[in-house]
Amino acid sequence: MSNPVKETAEIFSVQKVGAYYQFTVVAPGIAAGFAPGHFVAVAVGGENTSMILRRAFALLGATPSGQFAGTIQFVVAEHGAGTRWITQRRAGDTLDIVGPLGTPFPLPSAPSPAVLVGGGYGTAPLLPLAAGLIEAGSAVEFLLGAATSSRLYGELAAKRLAGSVTVTTDDGSAGEKGLVTEALPAAIERIGAEVVYACGPMGMLRAVGDISRAHAIRAQVAVEESMACGIGVCMTCVLPVRGDDGRSRFVRSCVDGPVFDADRVRWADVGTLPPDLLGADAMGLH
Amino acid sequence: MSNPVKETAEIFSVQKVGAYYQFTVVAPGIAAGFAPGHFVAVAVGGENTSMILRRAFALLGATPSGQFAGTIQFVVAEHGAGTRWITQRRAGDTLDIVGPLGTPFPLPSAPSPAVLVGGGYGTAPLLPLAAGLIEAGSAVEFLLGAATSSRLYGELAAKRLAGSVTVTTDDGSAGEKGLVTEALPAAIERIGAEVVYACGPMGMLRAVGDISRAHAIRAQVAVEESMACGIGVCMTCVLPVRGDDGRSRFVRSCVDGPVFDADRVRWADVGTLPPDLLGADAMGLH
Amino acid sequence: MADLTTTLGPLTLPNPVLTASGCAAAGRELHQFFDVARLGAVVTKSIMTRPRSGRATPRMAETPSGMLNSIGLQGPGIDSFLEHDLAWLAEHGARTVVSIAGGHTDEYVELARRLRGHPAVSMIEVNISCPNVESRGQVFACDAIASSRVIGAVRRAADPGQPVFAKLSPDVTDITLIARACADAGADGLSLINTLLGMAIDTDTMRPVLGGVTGGLSGPAIRPVAVRCVWQVRQALPHLPILGMGGIRSGLDALQFILAGASAVSVGTAVFGDPLAPVRVLAELDAELDARGFGSLADAVGFAHRDVAALV
């Protein structure tokens, strides 16, 4: 995992893409260390803000320094006060960014057909992943889902990369009506997938994990958990995860994730303290 | 005192004038109630700021609504984080302003020669005052002082209004070298002044009061004390002032001031609790 | 439109948003911006028996999302208050909660007596978070016995028709102990919370900013502490009415306090940033209650405690 850096990044461009804002910012240090699955932590609110914590965004891509200084891209959905502030920035403004952070998507050692499942802006980190997989000789099929058409992201880019893209929306305003995971079994069978990659809401990731397990293949999923530091020092972003030794522990999603093997994540116990977790007995004392 | 209002005021223009920033903002409600000596309280920091209190600025002037919506003007000197934020605003931005606030300069009932003493940006509220005095037939002479030439304000406007303007700077970089109050006795005698008006640092106001008393004439001075509310509800802006009954009290400078008869202000006791103050004995108990 | 009426013990108010003592004087200044009779009630600056100068300036310092004040309870004394302020409030039809403060128990009792029978007085808020001369400057509210002595005496002396609320300081080891002591002494409810004791040092003069050296910290910065205090007292004394305050600036802030167990809220420091804050918070709270399908404010009081096991 390359060393993360803190950069004052000038915004090169901000494009409205459906409900989202696609940022391209000049950040050569971060761009140099980029791998699909990495995220960045962006300071919000400017000088004298009351919002003291950074907000995390998966990287859509990076162009290393060459003729011009390296840039990175990420997609922002307005959610609360912090993301709203970011969406109000304009080209020429600067953002204080730390990255690249987290453990990226593990790439298969040999070419292996893969289905990529993106929920909402979750497609963003899957696009550079697809490019890498294809370049390494893997066949890739995209499934893009969202609540409604304006919250889809990356359909065009996905088509350009992987030819066939299946789109679903819960309300049927685009593509097939229904959950994106409903299209997953057929997609797995269609290309004889050996691995599934996914990024999007936790519920979707859980379903991807179940379906992949049913097809005896691995699913690498990029999770979202509230993060105070994003660099592994605060212990707020933990998930209950089964270790290689079979024992479950609270594991930091910002450093050991955000990409996890779906099978290892105890989805049903997220937000609870499973009694069999390492050190759970010590909690009982207090 | 007209009712103050809260207005979302669009910035019409921001002009750099020496070390200061002169704001013209569209605020018809505030403009309608303006009188020289009034001030406004401006919210700073924008959405989600950690700076929760307003900053006070004396009004440089106001143009009531006519063909266009009424505007007000004030001059901002960068001091700390809040004023710095204001100086970074641009035309088209909006400011959240409450005003007009405070008790304005009392005008003489009959025409009477007046000397107006402005320290730094303190000249700002004296300009509309001078216009009013001259219109009412009073002769007006201006004394403008500052630490250095870039911190002078309003020399040109003062000259246009009152012809003769005496300028002093502590470092001699403009006009006569020395304190503005050193030029006051001569000015009082020159025009047979019957009243002195002043606005500027507290030390200067005190000296103006002493010199005026020595010449047996009144001095109306606009003070600056840290203000949390600016509208008379918090009791943070008090000064020790002698009442008509001779008894001294802590008096709110935001509603009963900022303009005071210099003779009534117990300058030597500002920042202390004089034992003879009304209710000071009650403090001893605790 | 949700039914916003609320009760503070025997007192019924048309809506749950009040001013906070010391942040609205006696209502006159705010009346320039909105009709103070629109509020649930106006809570007045803590009044004492005799005129009181208050502390030397500087009396304020801005802090991150907050402010420090060391006013020192400046006020004209009860006589002037009754003659001018209370009369003005009565004239303008504003429900009034009179905040009283004292250095000794008998000073509180005298104040309660002076307020007996006054039609304009809806309730008494007893500010026991001020320095108590009897225990060398310690505040009453930090001492369960001293608190219950004052509250008991005020309850006995006050007009039976006027509910007596004890206003507590958060700067205690266990606020539920003080709360219980006040309830046992006859308090009709509790006002939670007063300011936190804090301080700032001017890095230029290299001396305390405040003339009073330390002061009270208020504003959004202390909101999490205030919500915690309301929650804990609600858990310990589920039936004792609570007037919640501490950094409320929006309808959603107010809703947090209501869900934690407050039947009404006071808006204090927010008034300095927005003189219309009290009526704005009232309108926002109304809309937030509707959006969540609450038929009445009362339904939302303490709603966050549902199926949360009573905590250790």
Add this chain to the structure above:
Amino acid sequence: MADLTTTLGPLTLPNPVLTASGCAAAGRELHQFFDVARLGAVVTKSIMTRPRSGRATPRMAETPSGMLNSIGLQGPGIDSFLEHDLAWLAEHGARTVVSIAGGHTDEYVELARRLRGHPAVSMIEVNISCPNVESRGQVFACDAIASSRVIGAVRRAADPGQPVFAKLSPDVTDITLIARACADAGADGLSLINTLLGMAIDTDTMRPVLGGVTGGLSGPAIRPVAVRCVWQVRQALPHLPILGMGGIRSGLDALQFILAGASAVSVGTAVFGDPLAPVRVLAELDAELDARGFGSLADAVGFAHRDVAALV
């Protein structure tokens, strides 16, 4: 350039800026951004005897100029700490203050014993602001007797060459009482302050945000309370060394604590907003001391108390 060396009792440090327990893990992550050996010392996450899962998520909530955390002291236990973390710190030449926590006095004693003779351990910070099993969840630090029992036992059990600092909670009626009790029990100094107990309610789910319901409030919002605690303890115990913390984000913030009486400061929550905060604060503090003509950091410690009459 001011001489930045400082002392925490018998321990001399090259400069006064440390990390805060729980905000820097064991230094490995921050080392990616700057050499942790540049700091006065690294204060590690409170470690206990056995592995501890910590509480259920959500474990954090952002608040105005602050945050709430309910981690619940997650940690691998002393064995893993000694083998991995302490070894790493020693390898990288970082002075290390090991924070220890326990549910019973004897757990603290065992931890102190395990640290005896470790060359990499410069000091022990005793986190007594965590729930004390013996008094039904009350924290040790809220009870002078329980605090002094733990501190006394740790002082006796610990390596004489390792200073023992007691880390106090601000959520007490009179922090100087707890401070004096710890000093009398043999504490070499005090770490002031731990987080304030707070809470937030999610107005959508209408339930507490934190899995642990309440949590610790930290960041710039609590700085005025932290400075007040340092000031009060300095007044009461002028010769007891203080490690000050609470919302420090700049050199000027750190200077406030030094002037109030702290000989060193910890930078905690600010690291989440700026991973380089500790070294930036150090550089800024150095410049601010120079600008004010302080020949050394030591000259500035407690400077704000000069000619301020001891307060009631």
